[in-house]
Amino acid sequence: MAESFSIGDLARRTGIKVPTIRYYESIGLMPEPDRTAGNQRRYGRDALDTLNFIAHARAFGFPMKSVHHLLDIAAHPERPCEDIDALVAERLIEVEMRISGLTRLRDELSGLLAGHEHGTVGECRIIEAFSDHSLCAPGHKHDLPME
């Protein structure tokens, strides 16, 4: 008879936690598996592969929506694979934008720390920078760095 995995087996083999696997099922990312007579989930090799795929896509930072999309694409081996390129390229651009935003932020933060004297809060340049809105002239716009 075929291999059969409990939800805990899947969790151990993929590093994805048990409640997360159930969550993935609830949002339709994983198919509903067979159940034992006692109502416990039993998975086959396919489910393990799917879950690993999801884990990898998530590790690349794809949001669930894109993971859905990627799974759909992967399910049709005969189709052309341009969409994948587009998804990966989109993700790459996002990551690059985030890096440059964070790099700017890093520079501002280390600017705050550089040459900062330990005095009282009243004399503190850092607090001043937060308080003084003249430092934040029109046009100087800091976006929230991580949405």
Place this chain on the structure above:
Amino acid sequence: MAESFSIGDLARRTGIKVPTIRYYESIGLMPEPDRTAGNQRRYGRDALDTLNFIAHARAFGFPMKSVHHLLDIAAHPERPCEDIDALVAERLIEVEMRISGLTRLRDELSGLLAGHEHGTVGECRIIEAFSDHSLCAPGHKHDLPME
């Protein structure tokens, strides 16, 4: 008589949206303002300063918890300002770690794209990379990049 601002005035002057200001009040970040006879909020100059302070701290990426902490510190000008240094330094380290994680991710993503041929999904190297768990040997650990 003293200056008096409606919640909409504050929103316009700080760039923070009206519902967000109410939210900040609800979590205790902003003090509860006076009200008109008709129950509408009326703020003074202090509230405007506080909200600007919050906006700046958030722009530096501090989580709300740290913003709370920073506000507490700023409220006591006579105390020493070491804690501020610690908070900023901590934030800097976080940002640097995030940058290096994202940089690794960027390299992996552009590695996927580099030399990728447009064929069918079945032959697609990218899909393969997501599917094939041998590419993901024990020890090779990708964390989720942005929590």
Place this chain on the structure above:
DNA sequence: ATAGGGCCTCTAGTCACTAGAGGTTCAAGA
């Protein structure tokens, strides 16, 4: 006096899970 834009509260939704309560099932050892 009235029009309409701004304000009020309250609930629910977002994303991707995580935690807990309260109860059932499975599998290994005696």
Place this chain on the structure above:
DNA sequence: TCTTGAACCTCTAGTGACTAGAGGCCCTAT
């Protein structure tokens, strides 16, 4: 075969930091 306890089940609610909407009241300019 029985027992034990780890693993499983469902369901609800909570996280962070807001955002959106419903349904209704207020303020001010004309």
